Amino acid sequence: xxxxxxxxxxxxxxxxxxxxxxxxxxxxxxxxxxxxxxxxxxxxxxxxxxxxxxxxxxxxxxxxxxxxxxxxxxxxxxxxxxxxxxxxxxxxxxxxxxxxxxxxxxxxxxxxxxxxxxxxxxxxxxxxxxxxxxxxxxxxxxxxxxxxxxxxxxxxxxxxxxxxxxxxxxxxxxxxxxxxxxxxxxxxxxxxxxxxxxxxxxxxxxxxxxxxxxxxxxxxxxxxxxxxxxxxxxxxxxxxxxxxxxxxxxxxxxxxxxxxxxxxxxxxxxxxxxxxxxxxxxxxxxxxxxxxxxxxxxxxxxxxxxxxxxxxxxxxxxxxxxxxxxxxxxxxxxxxxxxxxxxxxxxxxxxxxxxxxxxxxxxxxxxxxxxxxxxxxxxxxxxxxxxxxxxxxxxxxxxxxxxxxxxxxxxxxxxxxxxxxxxxxxxxxxxxxxxxxxxxxxxxxxxxxxxxxxx
Amino acid sequence: xxxxxxxxxxxxxxxxxxxxxxxxxxxxxxxxxxxxxxxxxxxxxxxxxxxxxxxxxxxxxxxxxxxxxxxxxxxxxxxxxxxxxxxxxxxxxxxxxxxxxxxxxxxxxxxxxxxxxxxxxxxxxxxxxxxxxxxxxxxxxxxxxxxxxxxxxxxxxxxxxxxxxxxxxxxxxxxxxxxxx
Numbered sequence: 001x002x003x004x005x006x007x008x009x010x011x012x013x014x015x016x017x018x019x020x021x022x023x024x025x026x027x028x029x030x031x032x033x034x035x036x037x038x039x040x041x042x043x044x045x046x047x048x049x050x051x052x053x054x055x056x057x058x059x060x061x062x063x064x065x066x067x068x069x070x071x072x073x074x075x076x077x078x079x080x081x082x083x084x085x086x087x088x089x090x091x092x093x094x095x096x097x098x099x100x101x102x103x104x105x106x107x108x109x110x111x112x113x114x115x116x117x118x119x120x121x122x123x124x125x126x127x128x129x130x131x132x133x134x135x136x137x138x139x140x141x142x143x144x145x146x147x148x149x150x151x152x153x154x155x156x157x158x159x160x161x162x163x164x165x166x167x168x169x170x171x172x173x174x175x176x177x178x179x180x181x182x183x184x185x186x187x188x189x190x191x192x193x194x195x196x197x198x199x200x201x202x203x204x205x206x207x208x209x210x211x212x213x214x215x216x217x218x219x220x221x222x223x224x225x226x227x228x229x230x231x232x233x234x235x236x237x238x239x240x241x242x243x244x245x246x247x248x249x250x251x252x253x254x255x256x257x258x259x260x261x262x263x264x265x266x267x268x269x270x271x272x273x274x275x276x277x278x279x280x281x282x283x284x285x286x287x288x289x290x291x292x293x294x295x296x297x298x299x300x301x302x303x304x305x306x307x308x309x310x311x312x313x314x315x316x317x318x319x320x321x322x323x324x325x326x327x328x329x330x331x332x333x334x335x336x337x338x339x340x341x342x343x344x345x346x347x348x349x350x351x352x353x354x355x356x357x358x359x360x361x362x363x364x365x366x367x368x369x370x371x372x373x374x375x376x377x378x379x380x381x382x383x384x385x386x387x388x389x390x391x392x393x394x395x396x397x398x399x400x401x402x403x404x405x406x407x408x409x410x411x412x413x414x415x416x417x418x419x420x421x422x423x424x425x426x427x428x429x430x431x432x433x434x435x436x437x438x439x440x441x442x443x444x445x446x447x448x449x450x451x452x453x454x455x
Numbered sequence: 456x457x458x459x460x461x462x463x464x465x466x467x468x469x470x471x472x473x474x475x476x477x478x479x480x481x482x483x484x485x486x487x488x489x490x491x492x493x494x495x496x497x498x499x500x501x502x503x504x505x506x507x508x509x510x511x512x513x514x515x516x517x518x519x520x521x522x523x524x525x526x527x528x529x530x531x532x533x534x535x536x537x538x539x540x541x542x543x544x545x546x547x548x549x550x551x552x553x554x555x556x557x558x559x560x561x562x563x564x565x566x567x568x569x570x571x572x573x574x575x576x577x578x579x580x581x582x583x584x585x586x587x588x589x590x591x592x593x594x595x596x597x598x599x600x601x602x603x604x605x606x607x608x609x610x611x612x613x614x615x616x617x618x619x620x621x622x623x624x625x626x627x628x629x630x631x632x633x634x635x636x
Contacts, residue, residue, distance in 0.1 A: 008579050010617050011610070015482060015580040018557040018564075022481035023491055027469045031495065032462045035502035 049434030082134030083402040097140040104133035105157035109394035153394025170199040171225030177201025192247035200225035203236035206260040218260035571606035
């Protein structure tokens with residue numbers, strides 16, 4: 001075999017001759033230190049970029065998993081029909097909505113700040129309605145655009161009643177005048193409306209469910225609209241009576257001269273006239289609430305009326321009732337020093353129990369009061385919320401005697417838009433940091449740029 | 456504190472071998488400044504591994520130098536224009552007796568692709584076999600042979616009798632010791 005130099009002796013000699021023109025500069029004495037620093041810096045940049053990359057990928061990957069996971073609750077006693085959750089949790093403003101699609105019956109309705117649209121990416125929120133289904137799932141309840149508040153949940157949790165906005169026949173009294181009542185069927189996602197003709201819009205007063213099928217409401221009609229005199233703008237004429245409407249059939253009747261205070265179990269209560277009306281028989285019962293009481297009322301159990309009784313001392317409320325033969329009397333007294341919300345009494349059940357939310361140091365809760373023993377039992381609890389306790393809007397009282405659902409915090413309420421943006425930004429940043437860091441260490445470490453020529 | 460003896464060994468080795476590295480680098484780049492850059496870059500890259508190669512750093516440094524020469528061209532080719540045509544000044548230079556043979560060789564080497572140029576330098580200046588050249592460049596032996604044949608053919612066209620008509624089959628050990636260059 002022949003050595004390369006022997007193969008091309010003239011080329012080898014020419015190369016050696018040319019190599020003699022190579023520079024003869026002295027070595028850089030700091031080269032080792034600079035190279036060591038550059039190597040360390042490069043490793044640090046690579047590690048930092050790797051961390052950012054992992055975080056970015058983790059965020060992006062986790063979003064999908066969290067987004068797909070919805071709140072899950074297991075029935076505590078194997079109930080197949082669901083029930084009230086034992087605890088409700090604060091939800092993220094980015095919680096998904098029902099989207100106007102059929103859903104499960106609602107167990108709890110409460111207030112919640114919601115981030116929607118472009119503003120969601122900027123953290124802007126608007127008041128929304130959070131629904132917890134009887135299966136324990138959380139969603140913002142997407143109601144029709146003309147829903148204007150006054151939400152009332154039917155006892156079976158299937159329907160939500162509300163006042164609707166629209167155009168009156170003349171100049172409106174407010175920017176968004178009320179022109180009737182709507183009922184949204186959560187299960188079928190259908191909406192029924194009961195329009196009420198008025199010149200300037202309605203003055204909503206009371207809206208509540210008589211039972212699972214009938215909704216009762218009371219209203220006034222504004223006497224003037226924008227541009228009219230102040231007196232007529234601020235005055236409303238009371239309607240001829242209370243309307244009882246069955247959305248499923250469209251049937252409606254007016255109880256003449258009745259001013260609705262509360263309703264339940266087929267009864268209407270008019271505290272201005274001390275009257276309780278049995279819608280089935282038409283029988284009217286006189287009730288006489290004590291003087292000086294302005295609490296909330298719950299009607300049921302044969303026109304027994306429960307309301308907040310006298311507060312003998314701060315924090316010691318009680319509940320009284322009256323049937324058709326007796327005056328109001330105190331039937332139970334809460335043993336715990338509670339500060340009961342004045343609008344607390346929401347249900348008067350057949351087994352002489354009632355519900356009422358209360359505010360205490362640890363949060364908000366719905367309690368069941370045993371009228372015979374006075375014992376209270378927490379039914380639905382609210383943990384302390386980050387930005388204020390969400391107010392209860394409605395409770396599916398038809399589930400009052402069903403076992404509560406063992407509640408878990410809603411999973412998947414992460415701020416999805418922010419995480420999506422954050423994850424992508426982190427991902428891009430990691431790539432940019434990695435590239436920039438490597439380039440920086442490569443270019444600056446030798447002491448002069450690779451392509452930089454000496455003058 | 457193993458860095459101190461490592462640094463001392465590195466500095467000693469660089470002082471002794473830098474001129475040889477610069478000569479090889481000059482043939483690879485054709486420019487004295489690029490040659491210094493190439494050597495410095497290669498040395499910076501070997502520092503993190505110095506404690507492992509300190510016993511015999513030459514093969515590793517040569518490998519880094521050769522591969523960096525090719526990769527530097529890849530990184531910089533976007534701003535360099537390559538042409539297969541011999542520049543007019545080179546063509547005229549070949550007929551200008553005032554231009555030395557080494558300048559003709561330098562420009563002829565510059566007309567080769569970086570990989571071809573590196574193979575020529577490793578084979579006929581550093582005295583490596585084709586197998587050793589393939590190992591240094593991380594290429595297959597067939598690739599080295601192919602590029603070597605093409606390089607020699609082009610050099611033969613441009614340099615005439617300086618390049619002899621011989622095969623490029625596998626050869627034995629180089630006669631000259633690389634470390635002596």
